[in-house]
Amino acid sequence: MKTILHKSDSRGDANHGWLHSKHSFSFANYYNPERMNFGALRVLNDDKVSGGMGFGTHPHKNMEIISIPLSGDLEHQDSMGNTTVIREGDIQVMSAGTGVQHSEYNKNKDEEVAFLQIWVIPHTQNVTPRYDQITLNKADRKNKLQQILSPNQNDAGVWIYQDAWFNLTDLDAGKTVNYTMNKAENGLYIFVLEGSVKINEQQLDRRDALGIIDATELEISALEDAYVLLMEVPMDLA
Structure with missing residues (x-):
């Protein structure tokens, strides 16, 4: 088993006033040749957007774009005709395919919205764009x-x-879960949203991440109450 440790404070930091974003991988003005991606996982942005502010209409193509709200309300509009609001507890996905345009705004004027923006490189190019939210x-x-x-x-x-x-x-603190890989050739990127966990004697604290390659099963133990996102992705993009 091989591991790659990404501590929270090693991420790219972009503070635009209305937007404060932490980049796990190279993005926009943050460039680190050693942090381009983890297999098919291309972008993991930890975004906070001020009240009433947001991202104006912009294009995407041939990328799977996933948004996971952590707090607040994020309003989405796109060229497919969707106008929706996503909140904590929701997950949104957009397959950009042949091309789509969308905007994202903090629906509330008086509170921040926080969400994860995740991009995954697809295995199929130029699909018909699609949107889903649950x-x-x-x-x-x-x-x-x-x-x-x-x-x-x-x-x-x-x-x-x-x-x-x-x-x-x-x-909960003291509890453990076991994860079994769906495909042996995939890698697993574990991102600690809150709390602290231990994985194979490696402690991960809030917003730390661990990439794991060549493993079939692993155990995650909570050192304190913890909220964790696990992303299994292909490592070979050929």
Whole structure:
């Protein structure tokens, strides 16, 4: 098993006033040749947007774009005709495919919105753009794994054009979950949203991440109450 440790304070830091973003991988003005991606996981941005502010209409193409709100209300509009609001407990996915334009704004004037913006490189190019959004049951992740994304339309969570699986878990201190890889050749990128966990004697604290390659199963133990996102993605993009 090989591991790659990304401490919280090693991420790129972009503060634009209305937007404060932490970049796990190279993005916009943050460039680190050693932090371009983790396999098919290309972008993991930890974004906070001030009240009433947001991202104006902009294009995307051939990328799977996933948004996971952490607090507040984020309003989405796109060229497919969707106008929606996503909130904590939701997950949103957009397959950009042949091309789509969208905007994202903090719906509220008096409070911040925080969300994760995640990009996954798809295995199929130039698909018809699509949009989906669901509300997750938080109880389904209490001291267990909750699948929130997969390649399969009929599975729990949303789906994307890639052999990727995302899970959330909300662990009480002292509790443990075991993760088994869906595909042996995939890698697993674990991002601690809150709290502290231990994985194979490696302690991860809030916003730390650990990439794991060449593993079939691993154990995650909560050193204190912890909220964790697990992203299994292909490592070979050929």
